[in-house]
Amino acid sequence: MGYLRRMPILGAHQSISGGYYRAAERARDCGCQCVQIFTKNNNQWRAKEISDEDAERFQQGLKACKISHPVAHDSYLINLAAPDHELWTKSVDAFVIELLRADTLGIPYLVTHPGSFTTTSEAAGLRRIIEALDEAHRQARHARAVTLLEVTAGQGSSLGHRFEHLATILDGVQDPERLAVCIDTCHLFAAGYPLAPEKNYGATMKQFDRVLGIKLVKAIHLNDSKRELGSRVDRHEHIGKGRIGLEGFRLLLNDPRFAKVPMYIETPKEENGEPKGLELDRMNLEVLRSLVGT
Numbered sequence: 001m002g003y004l005r006r007m008p009i010l011g012a013h014q015s016i017s018g019g020y021y022r023a024a025e026r027a028r029d030c031g032c033q034c035v036q037i038f039t040k041n042n043n044q045w046r047a048k049e050i051s052d053e054d055a056e057r058f059q060q061g062l063k064a065c066k067i068s069h070p071v072a073h074d075s076y077l078i079n080l081a082a083p084d085h086e087l088w089t090k091s092v093d094a095f096v097i098e099l100l101r102a103d104t105l106g107i108p109y110l111v112t113h114p115g116s117f118t119t120t121s122e123a124a125g126l127r128r129i130i131e132a133l134d135e136a137h138r139q140a141r142h143a144r145a146v147t148l149l150e151v152t153a154g155q156g157s158s159l160g161h162r163f164e165h166l167a168t169i170l171d172g173v174q175d176p177e178r179l180a181v182c183i184d185t186c187h188l189f190a191a192g193y194p195l196a197p198e199k200n201y202g203a204t205m206k207q208f209d210r211v212l213g214i215k216l217v218k219a220i221h222l223n224d225s226k227r228e229l230g231s232r233v234d235r236h237e238h239i240g241k242g243r244i245g246l247e248g249f250r251l252l253l254n255d256p257r258f259a260k261v262p263m264y265i266e267t268p269k270e271e272n273g274e275p276k277g278l279e280l281d282r283m284n285l286e287v288l289r290s291l292v293g294t
Helices: 020-029 052-064 085-105 122-139 163-172 185-191 198-211 246-253 277-290
Strands: 010-013 034-038 068-073 109-112 146-150 179-184 217-222 263-265
Touching: 010 277, 020 034, 020 052, 020 277, 034 263, 052 068, 052 085, 068 085, 085 109, 085 122, 109 179, 109 217, 122 163, 146 163, 146 217, 163 179, 163 198, 179 185, 185 217, 185 246, 198 246, 217 246, 246 277, 263 277
Parallel strands: 010 034, 010 263, 034 068, 068 109, 109 146, 146 179, 179 217, 217 263
Antiparallel strands: none
8 A cells, every 4th residue: 555645634523612713723722634513512403593703703713723624513413314204304404504504604514424214224214315315405505515424333223334325325316416425434443344454444445435436535534443343333432542443544544545535533522521622632633643654
């Protein structure tokens, strides 16, 4: 495998507490080059409207702090695969708002977990997601934000833990150009896709490229996994302290195909119950940077 000659684009998910611009400041303070945010409380349906001043201060903050590639993640309450019509409709409406909020803030990508089929089946859930995305795109026809379908761990009835799930969605929607993909290392590993040693990493990426296409990857979440390969349990761990190990991250960071793809850590923000977000983010980013070129 060839190795990168320059540092990859690394960042972290940061809180918007105190204002959207504060996420940019937090990103700068822990050594990020890029940042991911929620545009609202991710565990609530309602959200305060984003003012023009909020959006302007966010963009000014990104520029002043030299933070690029902002990306948003939607609410965990949204389930575009829901068989229940009321929840599905509520989820579609909320997803439309998420797209519009990303647009308002000038954020080009919105990451989403495809959804959970709950009481139906994988096939029915995938059809539901396709229908939901088509409806959301119709309602937000002028939105510029592109949806990134995230590879999931496959916990419970969640969809997206097989590359084929995402391919089915991309093949089924009316506007596939409004979709791309976000890889999460913890999710990949938990779903059963190994990231090390190099032979296994190569096989995983070859399969991804065959089913979806490497060029569809527009963002990467870098998280180690508390649980074992194929566990289908989504539990993030600090880089190098989980079951993936440093080798998997070394291979990914030095893969020239991802040289221009921003990578965001979503590692734990607390230690022994104490909030240490920036300190822990800085630690994880330093570990990642130490692997580049090795």
